[in-house]
Amino acid sequence: xxxxxxxxxxxxxxxxxxxxxxxxxxxxxxxxxxxxxxxxxxxxxxxxxxxxxxxxxxxxxxxxxxxxxxxxxxxxxxxxxxxxxxxxxxxxxxxxxxxxxxxxxxxxxxxxxxxxxxxxxxxxxxxxxxxxxxxxxxxxxxxxxxxxxxxxxxxxxxxxxxxxxxxxxxxxxxxxxxxxxxxxxxxxxxxxxx
Numbered sequence: 669x670x671x672x673x674x675x676x677x678x679x680x681x682x683x684x685x686x687x688x689x690x691x692x693x694x695x696x697x698x699x700x701x702x703x704x705x706x707x708x709x710x711x712x713x714x715x716x717x718x719x720x721x722x723x724x725x726x727x728x729x730x731x732x733x734x735x736x737x738x739x740x741x742x743x744x745x746x747x748x749x750x751x752x753x754x755x756x757x758x759x760x761x762x763x764x765x766x767x768x769x770x771x772x773x774x775x776x777x778x779x780x781x782x783x784x785x786x787x788x789x790x791x792x793x794x795x796x797x798x799x800x801x802x803x804x805x806x807x808x809x810x811x812x813x814x815x816x817x818x819x820x821x822x823x824x825x826x827x828x829x830x831x832x833x834x835x836x837x838x839x840x841x842x843x844x845x846x847x848x849x850x851x852x853x854x855x856x857x858x859x860x861x862x
Contacts, residue, residue, distance in 0.1 A: 692732045695724035696739030699772070700750035711764050711817060712828050713752045714835050718805065721772055722798045722843035725779025726789075727850060733780030737772040744769070767812025771805035778804065791844055798840040 702716035717740075724733040744751045744760060751760045751769065760766055779801035783789050789797070806829050814824035 688728065688732050689735070691728055692724070692735040693739055695720055695728065695733070695736035696743065698723070699737065699740040700743060700748075703750055703752045704754070706752055708753070709831060711813065712768065712809070712832070714832060715752050716839070717752070717772070718775075718802070718836060719839045719843050721776050722779060722801070722840060723847055723850070725776050725797065725801060726783050726794050726843065726847035728780055729784035730777045730781030733776040734773060737776040741769060741772065762816070764813050764816045765809065766816075768805055768809035770812075771808035774804040774808075775801040791848060794844040794847055795840060798843060802836060802840070 698720035699717050702718075702720050705716040707714040721733075721737060724736040727733075728736065740750060741761075744756050745758055747756050749756045752765070761769060779797045782797035782800065783794060786793055810821070810824045810828045813819065813828040814821050817824070819827070
């Protein structure tokens, strides 16, 4: 009798882990698809990548949300054209916009962990988590843009952050609304198995 209980628990945990990995891969693929929905504003294009990042964080928890963005970045590093504008490779990560992509990793974890800790967050707390999660994207993005493009920090902020604030605000509200709708449909919501 004890073995059956342990066995069922293990099967349930394995199924949950597998489902979590599948969701992480799907959100990584969603981020890649979001890179193709683009408004080409130089030097940093507007895309829907962060919409999927925010959704991953709000729905999957810290570890799986981070994993979804690791999957996305690794797909680009190995040469699949998943970065904005169909770009790929290490060169993109070291280029002027690479800091934004690197910022996706801590951003996903922050949004995910925030919502995971709250367990049943409200719409306003989900919004705040996404706003806070955006900070590392802008911070790392603007710093790398400034360094690589040899722009002073004020110029880097004016071309690499300010034009995107309204669009990111809209994406944050949309992601928070979608997360509220999708919460009941996903079975790994905000559970971190660390």
